[in-house]
Amino acid sequence: MPASLFAMLAALLYLGATGLHLVHIFQRRQHITRPVAITGALALFCHAVVVIQSVGGDSGGLSLGFYKISALMFLAINLVCVLLMVRRPLQNLLVILFPLSAMSVLVSTFAPETAAITTELPGGLLLHIGSSILAYAMLTLAAAQAALVAALDYQLRHRHTRGIVQILPPLQLMEQMLFELLLAGVILLTIAIVSGFIFIDDIFAQSLVHKTALTIVAWLLFTLLLWGHYKLGWRSQTAVRLTLAGFAALMLAFFGSKLVLELLLHRG
Structure with a gap:
């Protein structure tokens, strides 16, 4: 078929x-x-x-x-x-x-x-690609979870007791799942970045510099959020904002660079 x-x-x-x-x-x-x-x-x-x-x-x-x-x-x-x-x-x-x-x-x-x-595709490059895909997958789930946390937090702040409040798990559990996804995603993204520096000949080449820089920005935002959560107790709105900001940087790093190189500059 x-x-x-x-x-x-x-x-x-x-x-x-x-x-x-x-x-x-x-x-x-x-x-x-x-x-x-x-x-x-x-x-x-x-x-x-x-x-x-x-x-x-x-x-x-x-x-x-x-x-x-x-x-x-x-x-x-x-x-x-x-x-x-x-x-x-x-x-x-x-x-x-x-x-x-x-x-x-x-x-x-x-x-x-x-x-x-x-x-x-040598083994080192396969490690980089595989960890990158898994990191994007985990952090995409974290971004989707953050959107649900934002919706639930908004409903609770405005004392709405129907709709999404009745459907979703308690806010504390939702936030816990968000930070679990973020932690796993950051670990995988760290592996992807480190393996990229090791196995890609020139990770700051002209065709890769924007992708590399934005990926590092995303890693810094996610890491800052995890540090703030475990050290300072950051939750809810702060977690949502930083998660979505980091995810936006990560998606721009991957799909933005491919959009420019392949569709605009026709360089595969």
């Missing part, structure tokens, strides 16, 4: 799982139901097939162009979220992730190639 059919099927399954999950949320069901789990699992399987066919190069390399990488990124994000759901109630994030994943598989499949396929 061609990748285009898997992509369309994955998108439909993701949207179907989102609809089912929304219905169950409004019915105040606290856990993932079997229909949502089955539909989501099928969507993830089709998504994985799309990634293998669109990101994997014919010669055994990787196609990591601007459009193609989105499917790989969201597959990693979804898999990390599913694994973490074993310990933490992160299922509400799926309402955000699944529709974006549906878009990513369609874009990855039907958009044109913008970068040359990389065929030679």
